[in-house]
Amino acid sequence: MAELNVRIENKQYIHGTNVLDNIEFNLAAGEFVAIIGPSGCGKTTLLNMISGLEPSEAGSIVFEGERFYGQMCTQIGYIFQQPRLMPWLTVEQNLLLVQPNSRPDTISELLASVGLEGKQNCYPRTLSGGMQRRVSIARAFLINPKLLLLDEPFNSLDAPTAARLRLLLIKFCQRQRCSVIFVTHDLQEAVYLADRILFLSQPPSRIVHQESITLRRPRTESGTDELSWQAALLAKHPSLLAGSVN
Numbered sequence: 001m002a003e004l005n006v007r008i009e010n011k012q013y014i015h016g017t018n019v020l021d022n023i024e025f026n027l028a029a030g031e032f033v034a035i036i037g038p039s040g041c042g043k044t045t046l047l048n049m050i051s052g053l054e055p056s057e058a059g060s061i062v063f064e065g066e067r068f069y070g071q072m073c074t075q076i077g078y079i080f081q082q083p084r085l086m087p088w089l090t091v092e093q094n095l096l097l098v099q100p101n102s103r104p105d106t107i108s109e110l111l112a113s114v115g116l117e118g119k120q121n122c123y124p125r126t127l128s129g130g131m132q133r134r135v136s137i138a139r140a141f142l143i144n145p146k147l148l149l150l151d152e153p154f155n156s157l158d159a160p161t162a163a164r165l166r167l168l169l170i171k172f173c174q175r176q177r178c179s180v181i182f183v184t185h186d187l188q189e190a191v192y193l194a195d196r197i198l199f200l201s202q203p204p205s206r207i208v209h210q211e212s213i214t215l216r217r218p219r220t221e222s223g224t225d226e227l228s229w230q231a232a233l234l235a236k237h238p239s240l241l242a243g244s245v246n
């Protein structure tokens, strides 16, 4: 049985045009799916609908056999595009907010794993944007989610930090066996991480193409096989990344 079944007939914001049109896909337990699409095509909207933050009036989101609507499920971890930390709380308090019974050593180990050793007592305003983003990654990992949603989580981080966090994400997913939906603009990142890629069109967005990535794991970020796979895909479907697919 699919862990997650997404069926959205359409999505329209009030006074807005149609953003999503007939999006339907399943996610198997433990599967890692990347979503790529042009800016403004509705990727964040889609994650918000899956998480329950945005209502899905026409369609249904079914997670582990249960339909949910308009409420954030506690088994879903969501790493937003912006860190969304509470500015009046310390880093540790921000983490405790989602998992109040966490032990201090669990929190310090998790912070160390995202490169924020000793930052428990810092307030968000004293951290750089990239550091705040890493706190938000730690926050999502802390709840041990069954489903993890990530909205361009490694954008604007320096290359070594992003590489380290991608590796951490892979390890976390393997250990936790969680299913993942990962929004990115970066095909190379998607090929490195995902089992399958869904490509969205310009709005009203549909899934114009999906491709399973059959490369063996462990993969290398810019390995020969990974780059050849990417080149072959683009040679076969040159419009996929041009944002010109309607």
Ligand SMILES: Nc1ncnc2c1ncn2[C@@H]1O[C@H](COP(=O)(O)OP(=O)(O)OP(=O)(O)O)[C@@H](O)[C@H]1O
Pocket (backbone or CB within 6 Å): 013, 014, 016, 019, 037, 038, 039, 040, 041, 042, 043, 044, 045, 046
């Ligand atoms: N709360 C809202 N109210 C009205 N319109 C919205 C709202 N949120 C998003 N939109 C509109 O919906 C469309 C899709 O936005 P969304 O943020 O989902 O796209 P995206 O694919 O994630 O974009 P990007 O890649 O640039 O982050 C845009 O035209 C945006 O202006």
